[in-house]
Amino acid sequence: MAFSPTELLAIARTVALEAGELVARRRSEGVTVAATKSTSIDVVTLADRECEEFVKARLAQLRPEDGFYGEEGSDSTGTSGLTWILDPIDGTVNYLYDIPQYAVSIAVVEGVADPASWKQLAGVVYNPAIEDLYYGSVGGGAFQEWNGTITQLRVNEETLxxxxxxxxxxxxxxxxxxxxxxxxxxxxxxxxxxxxxxxxxxxxxxxxxxxxxxxxxxxxxxxxxxxxxxxxxxxxxxxxxxxxxxxxxxxxxxxxxxxxxxxxxxxxx
The missing domain is CATH 3.40.190.80 (D-Maltodextrin-Binding Protein; domain 2)
Structure with a gap:
């Protein structure tokens, strides 16, 4: 299946916004802890699991030949050479406490989910609590959409x-x-x-x-x-x-x- 970073970014952006709406809706309904992972304070909510299942299903519709690697364990191997990497709710403890600093994070890479060998193609980070959207594609720059404004991003040049x-x-x-x-x-x-x-x-x-x-x-x-x-x-x-x-x-x-x-x-x- 052919691809371009711009096309992949458009998919990531669409799915991240959809997933963010789901995450925000579940937050308004009340958060339920489903399990713990590495320690008793490393929590997983039902919304984490539901969001991951939703994103995986959407990507399977849009990019059926691609692989998938999610925080909650929904992994699959594709045939296209591309892998989608998902954190359904980055900042789960903030989400649990209703601190508006959490995000849906979706990236697509060429290769597997290993920073030592992957080639990053596109990525989206969306904070649905304040509707703050960040995205970028390889060679295409990085941008923020917030409050109706799109801004191209540049790091600070502080030297001290x-x-x-x-x-x-x-x-x-x-x-x-x-x-x-x-x-x-x-x-x-x-x-x-x-x-x-x-x-x-x-x-x-x-x-x-x-x-x-x-x-x-x-x-x-x-x-x-x-x-x-x-x-x-x-x-x-x-x-x-x-x-x-x-x-x-x-x-x-x-x-x-x-x-x-x-x-x-x-x-x-």
Whole structure:
């Protein structure tokens, strides 16, 4: 099946908006925790599962030969060489508490759901709580649609680490959180400040839009960043891991080209 990044982006955008409407409707009706995953505080809602099933079914209608990789385990292998990567609700704890910082994140890549080998083609991140939409396609730039306005995104060009506002996130296990807290004792004195909003996809889009100067986190999964990291890249960000590695579970960093090596030095220590 032939494809172009622009056509794939149009599909991702349509399905993300539809899924966002479903997620918002379920939030207004009240949220039910369906299960926990890695720890007792790593929750899955019924809306997470319903959204994933909805998106997978819609993509099967529109792109039946493509593969699928979702946070809640709805994986399938396609024949086209493309894989759709979904986080049905990125920021589930925010969703549970009705904090309006959560998103549907949909990306499509050439290859499998592995940042070491994939080629990102298109991605959409949609926060239905405030109807804030971010999207991008490879070589096509990154954009935000909000309040009836479309804006092309560019990262900030801050060059002084001490003046840079960074965001991060924390894992769900006590051991990982302890290590992340230790890292903060090095990072926090060196930057303007740290934010922790609770949704990796939206943090990456905030870097793209200039609301943040940078973002770093250990422990992210492909569904957390497949769409947001493409949006950030298309807005001019450098996205990667440490010591030349691709972004992934060991570390994800997104910032401008001037600040990347500066924050990397501190994260390697």
């Amino acid at each position: 680490l001490a003046h840079a506002l960074f965001a991060t996130g924390f894992g769900y296990s006590a051991e990982v959180r302890s290590e992340q807290a230790h890292v903060l004792t090095t990072i926090l004195p060196a930057v303007r400040d740290i934010r922790r909003a609770g949704a990796a996809s939206l943090d990456l889009c905030a870097v793209a839009s200039g609301r943040l100067d940078g973002y770093f986190e250990r422990g992210t999964k492909p569904w957390d960043h497949a769409a947001g990291s493409l949006v950030a890249r298309e807005a001019g960000a450098v996205v990667g891991g440490l010591n030349g590695a691709p972004e992934g579970e060991s570390m994800l960093v997104a910032t401008n080209k001037q600040l990347f090596p500066e924050i990397e030095k501190l994260l390697i220590k």
